[in-house]
Amino acid sequence: MATIGLIRHGITEWNIAGRAQGLADIPLNREGREQAFKLAGRLRKERWDIMISSHLCRARETAEIIAAAAGIGEHLIDERICEMDCGQLEGLNEAEWLGRWGQDWRSLELGMETAEDVSRRGALVLEELYNRYGNKKILVVSHGALIGLTLQHLLPQVFTTTYIDNASLTLLTKTNNNWDCQLYNCVEHLV
Secondary structure: OEEEEEEEOOOOHHHHHOOOOOOOOOOOOHHHHHHHHHHHHHHOOOOOOEEEEOOOHHHHHHHHHHHHHHOOOEEEEOHHHOOOOOHHHOOOOHHHHHHHHOOOHHHOOOOOOOHHHHHHHHHHHHHHHHHHHOOOEEEEEEOHHHHHHHHHHHOOOOOOOOOOOOOOEEEEEEEOOEEEEEEEEEOHHHO
16 A cells, blocks of 8 residues: 655745745745644654655755654655646735736636646656555655645545645555545644
């Protein structure tokens, strides 16, 4: 049985401001680093074999903190698990994009990556990890949209909508070609 722990990166200043981060390389703030250390404290109690993270610094830094504190020796970078490309919305908050494009902004061509493309990208990576690493325990540090949309793709009957908190842990297992979610969006380590 493969176990994959999906982790959303720690919080950033743009998260607090409600800005679409997308592919912008925004670093963790102090609270985000503290969140990563708290999550590392939780994960240190278990054995994890491999850490894989997005190349964007907020995810990469979260992964580095966790890997060092939890003693995970192998840390790989995979650009395919980066955040959804937000196109022209990147750097803006909801009030700003509504002011520019109005309530029907979703119907406009604003250079955004589609939800379908993001979910397929995430599912492909998880399937590859399962096929390559079999029974290993793998942590994947990524981004809210990628994790949420991937969950909807893999388990549509369970996840019609998702919300992923910063520094949360979601656990997926796969047995006999069936994915199952053992834990969703858990942040008890942050309390």
